Amino acid sequence: MRARLCRGFLDALEVPLLLAVPLVMTAMLLLGVPNAAGFMLLVVALVLLLFFAGYEAGRPALRQIMPTLVLASIAAAGRILFASVPDLKPVSAIAIIAGATLGRRNGFMVGALAALTSNFFFGQGMWTPWQMYAWGLVGYLGGVLADAGAFARRDGSVHLSALLVFGSASGLIFGAIINAYDIIGFVQPLTAAGAVARLASALPFDVLHGVATSAFLAVLYVPWTRRIARVVRKYGLRS
Numbered sequence: 001m002r003a004r005l006c007r008g009f010l011d012a013l014e015v016p017l018l019l020a021v022p023l024v025m026t027a028m029l030l031l032g033v034p035n036a037a038g039f040m041l042l043v044v045a046l047v048l049l050l051f052f053a054g055y056e057a058g059r060p061a062l063r064q065i066m067p068t069l070v071l072a073s074i075a076a077a078g079r080i081l082f083a084s085v086p087d088l089k090p091v092s093a094i095a096i097i098a099g100a101t102l103g104r105r106n107g108f109m110v111g112a113l114a115a116l117t118s119n120f121f122f123g124q125g126m127w128t129p130w131q132m133y134a135w136g137l138v139g140y141l142g143g144v145l146a147d148a149g150a151f152a153r154r155d156g157s158v159h160l161s162a163l164l165v166f167g168s169a170s171g172l173i174f175g176a177i178i179n180a181y182d183i184i185g186f187v188q189p190l191t192a193a194g195a196v197a198r199l200a201s202a203l204p205f206d207v208l209h210g211v212a213t214s215a216f217l218a219v220l221y222v223p224w225t226r227r228i229a230r231v232v233r234k235y236g237l238r239s
Helices: 002-031 036-057 062-081 091-102 104-122 128-147 160-186 192-235
Strands: none
Touching: 002 036, 002 128, 002 160, 036 104, 036 128, 036 160, 062 091, 062 104, 062 192, 091 104, 091 128, 091 160, 091 192, 104 128, 128 160, 160 192
16 A cells, blocks of 8 residues: 555656756756756756656566666667767667657656666766656657657558657757756856857757657667567556
8 A cells, every 4th residue: 555655656746757857957047056067966866766766666577677678778789889970879769669669657767777877888977867867758758659649640550750750859859958957057157158059069969869869760660669569468568
């Protein structure tokens, strides 16, 4: 009973938790809070901790966890494999596929875990929680849109144009989070000119991220979702 109440409480907090990060960023920007980088880092770390706690409170069986871990491992390996090409990574695409097939919460976990594990290769730092949140959010939103039927036509075929539009947008979503953290926390003194210059320098990489995600989705989405869907139906991995 106590475990169910705890899980229900954390479930109810899921969306507010995800919204807390951009809301805190906005507040830091408007209020001009000193040492904003450290405060925002604490917030995003707390959000990740509570999200992971909510996932664990559901007490998923091993057969439910394994697909998430496998996809997170593949995403991390793909990021390492394409290390020589900035922002040409399959992480966002795989997180979106996980969200679409395993549910939005698992989409978040795949994105977050892929960032965490791959950074043992690239290097851990204060950027790690932000990458975990940003990639997790991309996977979560992919699950939300898939549940709403955005990626499927009435005849059951994939709505490829909608999928690719979101794939392209995911690069900008990821970039918006990372860039906002960088600007609010480290562009000092914070001026409009400084913020625009930082965004302009990052935009080509964010666009490449989105284009790469769309390309990976175009290749992987249909065959992977079909195979994962069979596993989901066979083992009852989603309600």
